[in-house]
Amino acid sequence: MSLTSPRQFLLDLYASAVASVSAEKCLPAYLPQPSPKGRTLVIGAGKGAAAMAKVVEEHWQGALSGLVVTRYGHGADCTRIDVVEAAHPVPDEAGRNAAGRMLQMVQGLTADDLVLCLISGGGSSLLALPAEGITLEQKQAMNKALLKSGAAIDEMNCVRKHLSMIKGGRLALACAPARVVTLLISDVPGDDPGIVASGPTLPDPTTCADALAIVHKYGIEMPDSIRQHLESGAGETPKPDDPRFARNAHHVIATAQHALEAAAAAARAAGITPYILSDEIEGESRDVAQVHAAIARQVAQRGQPFSKPCVIISGGETTVMVRGKGRGGRNAEFLLSLAVALNGCEGVHAIACDTDGIDGSEDNAGALYAPDSLARAAQAGLRARAMLDDNDGYGFFDALGDLVTTGPTRTNVNDFRAVLIV
CATH class of the missing domain: 3.40.1480.10 (MOFRL domain)
Incomplete structure (x- = not known):
């Protein structure tokens, strides 16, 4: 040149x-060794999730199965891990159904099982499972309002965590007592793993009060169901001192x-x-x-x-x-x-x-x-x-x-x- x-x-x-932050280049060195005594289940969400899943399939020694959800057009040709495409940046029914399937899939695991969670940016909208009492349409409206408000990504994801059944560490708790190893491609300034894709497998130090403050800061209107969910504390997330996270691990494998x-x-x-x-x-x-x-x-x-x-x-x-x-x-x-x-x-x-x-x-x-x-x-x-x-x-x-x-x-x-x- x-x-x-x-x-x-x-x-x-x-x-x-x-090229430097592709799954092919960054992921293989972080695969857990050795293989677990029990099952290996692969789950994940994000714009890079399908590519990450394909690399896992190519390098994993032993049986595995699972499900990842990615943005429309971002899929990959996987044979053992199901790939679902859904909407980004505003969630849709496909993302909600995939999140529901994922929660069902991790039920009944044992301490001998390994859950390999593949997370990349975009997972917040792709893995959309609104909390009880909140509709998908209300979640979509909140997403659109946050996107237009100019809120920073950590602020948007704080709100999303507290309106979800799967984000903010809840997916990891659903996997217990299995060990969860999360591999992340970070799209957030500062590379806080708990913010990437709203941290479905990471504990969350933020609170419902924080989420409410962000909504008020940007003057976003919210329906009564969301207001009550946040004000009552029903949307509280599991915190870093929760012992159910003790055996888990996470690695940020690619960054800005x-x-x-x-x-x-x-x-x-x-x-x-x-x-x-x-x-x-x-x-x-x-x-x-x-x-x-x-x-x-x-x-x-x-x-x-x-x-x-x-x-x-x-x-x-x-x-x-x-x-x-x-x-x-x-x-x-x-x-x-x-x-x-x-x-x-x-x-x-x-x-x-x-x-x-x-x-x-x-x-x-x-x-x-x-x-x-x-x-x-x-x-x-x-x-x-x-x-x-x-x-x-x-x-x-x-x-x-x-x-x-x-x-x-x-x-x-x-x-x-x-x-x-x-």
Whole structure:
């Protein structure tokens, strides 16, 4: 790769990041040894769950069976582990039925049995089993409201845990007295395993009061059934001191930091100095973009705090407060805000993509920005700032032919951003 092709350079960085956190690369070393005296049951949920299940099938010595649920289009060809596809980010009937099947499947296990739980981002909506007295429709409405509110992922998952029959450690308790080993691909800033997919097999330190405070913080309306469920404490989750978790174990096998380090290594191999800002950046996408733009301008125009050529890399999970009616996930939103802030600054190129290959609910992973993006958009009659106000990053970059479309990657460590300054 040479500097004559910044677009390909950025695409190569993204590909390196995604490959580094694939189940094929990360999972085999974490498989429990030796095999248990009793049964081995595989369960799991998330955008990477089917790919993880396939790797288990390929490497496990001995009998196994099980069920995992993943997003539509993210399945894998498993022969011993059932794969169910369901809706994300708003749960559907398929996810609820899969969660019910999973709870039934783990009944009657013994202390000699092993439950291998495969968890990745997206599992919160895919493994949807509302608590007693709460309907799926009410859970769907709450999910939609949380997604539109701009709440951080830990806040959303706190609420989800306390409205569920399976999240927040309840699935692990249903497996008792079997030993539960959970392997996680983390999509949350800070890599707290209890937050990934709302921690179905991990104890939960948060409370119903915490969940209520989050709902009130964002002004989300809730039906009486949910209010009563939280106010009464009926939705309380099992806590870290619960002895039923004592024999269990968990391992975070892939993270955003792994992906950023792989991209940095690819940049160095191409002769470009990388700088990793952070693997856990949160906040409004458009605000995060303005900070990245300010750093890029300082590098481009003043050689501070880094000398060019260089590439600034970051990860984490930004959010979007939906105000308009346009299309686009948080990465397209980030990149359009970056474009507006840079205003054609010479020598700055960028990519922003979700590592799962799906930016929000669209069909693209993200998009690419170049110094001439705004000029090309103006020639096409596009008004960048107006499209940003309408949350239409998808429409903007689609018109320029600059969407990045990979299809599902079957892993998920959240956002990947790289800003190249030459």
